[in-house]
Amino acid sequence: MFDFDFDTHQIPSPSGVPYFGLPNAGSMQRAMELAKAEKVRAVFDQIRKRYGRERQQREREYDQARTPPLSMDWGLEVHNARETLRALVSHIRAEWKYGLAAAGLREEDWKVTGNMTSKERAKYNKLLSTPKLDDEIKPSAAPKHIPARVTPEPCSILKKLKKKQPRSRVRVQPNNEVHVSVVMYISESGDETDKDNEVELAVLPTLTAKQRAYLESVGFFSMLEGKARAMEEKFRWEVEKQMMTHWRHHVDIFAMEDPQAVQRRIQREVGKELRDKCQVQVQDIFEKHMSKLFLQVVAEEWGIKLGHEEMQYLKRVGFPERVDEIHAEAERGKLEQTPRS
Numbered sequence: 282m283f284d285f286d287f288d289t290h291q292i293p294s295p296s297g298v299p300y301f302g303l304p305n306a307g308s309m310q311r312a313m314e315l316a317k318a319e320k321v322r323a324v325f326d327q328i329r330k331r332y333g334r335e336r337q338q339r340e341r342e343y344d345q346a347r348t349p350p351l352s353m354d355w356g357l358e359v360h361n362a363r364e365t366l367r368a369l370v371s372h373i374r375a376e377w378k379y380g381l382a383a384a385g386l387r388e389e390d391w392k393v394t395g396n397m398t399s400k401e402r403a404k405y406n407k408l409l410s411t412p413k414l415d416d417e418i419k420p421s422a423a424p425k426h427i428p429a430r431v432t433p434e435p436c437s438i439l440k441k442l443k444k445k446q447p448r449s450r451v452r453v454q455p456n457n458e459v460h461v462s463v464v465m466y467i468s469e470s471g472d473e474t475d476k477d478n479e480v481e482l483a484v485l486p487t488l489t490a491k492q493r494a495y496l497e498s499v500g501f502f503s504m505l506e507g508k509a510r511a512m513e514e515k516f517r518w519e520v521e522k523q524m525m526t527h528w529r530h531h532v533d534i535f536a537m538e539d540p541q542a543v544q545r546r547i548q549r550e551v552g553k554e555l556r557d558k559c560q561v562q563v564q565d566i567f568e569k570h571m572s573k574l575f576l577q578v579v580a581e582e583w584g585i586k587l588g589h590e591e592m593q594y595l596k597r598v599g600f601p602e603r604v605d606e607i608h609a610e611a612e613r614g615k616l617e618q619t620p621r622s
Contacts, residue, residue: 314394321391322401324380329408332373336408339366343414364510366412368517372468374409375521382525383540450482450509451502459488463505463563465513465555467548480516480552482509483563495574505563512555519551520544 343362352358381388391397397405454460463483483505488496496502524547 314390315396317386317390318394318396320384321381321386321388324384324386325377325391325405325408328373328377328380329404332369332376333408336366336369336373339369340412342366343412363414367414368513370409370412371517371521375517375524377409378521379524379540379544449506450513451505453493453502459490459493461485461488461493461502463509463559465509465516467516467552480556482512482556482559484560485563485567492571492574496570499570501566501570504566508559508563512559516548516551516555519555520547523547523551 339362343359343366346355346358346362392402392405448466450464450466452462452464462481462485464479464481467478467480524544527543527547
């Protein structure tokens with residue numbers, strides 16, 4: 282039997298010049314795989330160019346926060362640096378998946394069938410791998426015996442002065458009337474002056490100085506800060522999930538849609554949904570605190586000391602809502618008891 286499964290490229294002609302026949306199916310398939318791999322590389326290079334240095338910077342900040350000498354607030358600094366790094370990596374991964382889906386590509390087109398080199402794999406892991414987070418204090422590299430007098434270098438002092446403070450999500454504007462709002466950031470690394478990077482989650486009624494002092498004493502503003510950060514995590518996770526769902530069901534029209542426009546639309550929708558929920562939750566907690574403060578003020582006016590159980594009982598029977606009514610009844614009683622001249 283003769284085997285006719287040959288490649289016509291290898292057939293010599295009488296003149297010594299090879300025939301230029303059609304390529305076989307195997308070589309065509311391989312060419313298509315390599316072409317896809319090049320497209321995936323292009324997407325990766327864009328993501329790496331945009332976020333590579335930023336991830337390195339965030340990793341350095343995390344290491345510095347837990348490396349002696351430690352500041353007084355080293356625990357908070359480690360927490361903030363860790364959450365910032367974690368949020369950034371989640372954002373980079375979302376951009377990576379989104380970029381591939383928008384182009385109709387898969388990660389496997391590069392990692393499995395695209396001849397990913399060892400250097401490329403190292404770059405991939407450096408940008409997209411899960412960061413190793415260990416909040417233990419790192420061993421100090423300083424010598425054990427430190428001279429009695431050590432003059433710090435001016436450079437180290439300037440670095441400490443210029444160290445960026447973590448951004449607060451709770452904004453308190455103390456004027457004659459105190460205004461409080463709660464925001465979350467779409468991107469932790471975004472410009473502080475970029476209003477498009479913010480989503481307003483809740484706005485409180487105007488406060489007096491006494492109300493503000495009370496809310497600070499019960500940790501209300503710290504609670505708002507934690508809630509805003511939790512909302513940010515939920516926001517980024519929900520946006521990533523909805524974007525992946527969108528491109529999975531609309532791969533056929535990815536070329537006709539602007540990926541950035543799709544992302545902004547999803548961010549607006551998710552932001553509005555979270556804002557509505559957060560406003561209701563914050564308002565409910567705020568009103569409970571204000572009810573407690575109101576009882577305290579009334580008790581002080583009447584010279585009564587109220588414990589926790591008494592305050593809970595008065596709230597349960599609707600006492601705060603009836604204070605004005607009770608005041609009016611008391612005034613009427615006084616007038617009735619006053620002898621007429």
